[in-house]
Amino acid sequence: MQVFYATEQQVDWSEFHEYCSNYGVRFPLIAKRLACMVISSGTSPNSLDILSHVNLSNGIPADWITERKLLYKALRSKAAGSLNLSFLTDDWYVGVLARLHINAFRIERVDQDDSEDILAAAAASILGESILGSAVYVLPSMYNHDCDPNVDILWPDNASANLVARRSIKSGEELHITYIDASMAPDKRRSFLEEHYGFTCKCARCRDGD
Numbered sequence: 693m694q695v696f697y698a699t700e701q702q703v704d705w706s707e708f709h710e711y712c713s714n715y716g717v718r719f720p721l722i723a724k725r726l727a728c729m730v731i732s733s734g735t736s737p738n739s740l741d742i743l744s745h746v747n748l749s750n751g752i753p754a755d756w757i758t759e760r761k762l763l764y765k766a767l768r769s770k771a772a773g774s775l776n777l778s779f780l781t782d783d784w785y786v787g788v789l790a791r792l793h794i795n796a797f798r799i800e801r802v803d804q805d806d807s808e809d810i811l812a813a814a815a816a817s818i819l820g821e822s823i824l825g826s827a828v829y830v831l832p833s834m835y836n837h838d839c840d841p842n843v844d845i846l847w848p849d850n851a852s853a854n855l856v857a858r859r860s861i862k863s864g865e866e867l868h869i870t871y872i873d874a875s876m877a878p879d880k881r882r883s884f885l886e887e888h889y890g891f892t893c894k895c896a897r898c899r900d901g902d
């Protein structure tokens with residue numbers, strides 16, 4: 693079910709949406725949703741603080757500052773000073789984006805008819821044809837990555853995330869998902885995780901150089 697917040701419907705988002713569409717970025721749209729939830733008292737500005745965030749040792753991406761300004765401008769134009777946007781600082785936006793980058797899930801459609809056709813499903817995934825959107829789920833954000841995961845997160849019906857075991861799991865065993873295409877070669881996996889997620893994988897496969 694799609695939920696709209698009052699602020700979301702009142703604002704002219706054309707410039708903000710055009711930017712997201714031109715640059716093909718989805719995380720600003722989640723930040724926008726979160727900002728509207730905060731303004732509508734649906735959540736606290738700090739609601740994502742419990743999640744891990746990417747390491748920003750190379751500095752804050754300039755795009756994030758631009759996006760924050762566009763988001764603020766859209767909200768401020770409609771709000772005409774009536775809304776409290778004091779939370780919507782560069783620090784807040786950077787904190788949100790830094791968390792979305794390692795915690796947001798790409799929601800992909802699982803076509804039941806094609807579930808047997810693994811190659812077709814993989815091709816659709818790579819081409820982005822099966823992507824419905826991106827979302828953050830607090831509990832699944834706690835799952836660590838493993839290049840030989842024991843569970844997958846799937847979306848068979850809607851945006852509700854389903855956890856599906858890949859094999860039998862012992863009581864007390866940690867659940868791991870894969871953040872990447874785990875069929876890549878070890879050096880590719882390592883560099884991808886370091887570049888996009890900011891950590892060096894310590895899973896058993898990587899330790900063994902497999």
Ligand SMILES: C[S@@+](CC[C@H](N)C(=O)[O-])C[C@H]1O[C@@H](n2cnc3c(N)ncnc32)[C@H](O)[C@@H]1O
Nearest residue numbers: 744794833834835836837838891892893894895
């Ligand atoms: C989405 S969070 C996972 C939950 C996180 N461990 C926590 O306690 O909030 C991703 C972060 O967990 C750590 N992490 C996840 N999988 C890892 C792995 N295979 N090797 C090393 N660090 C990992 C990294 O610090 C990464 O930035």
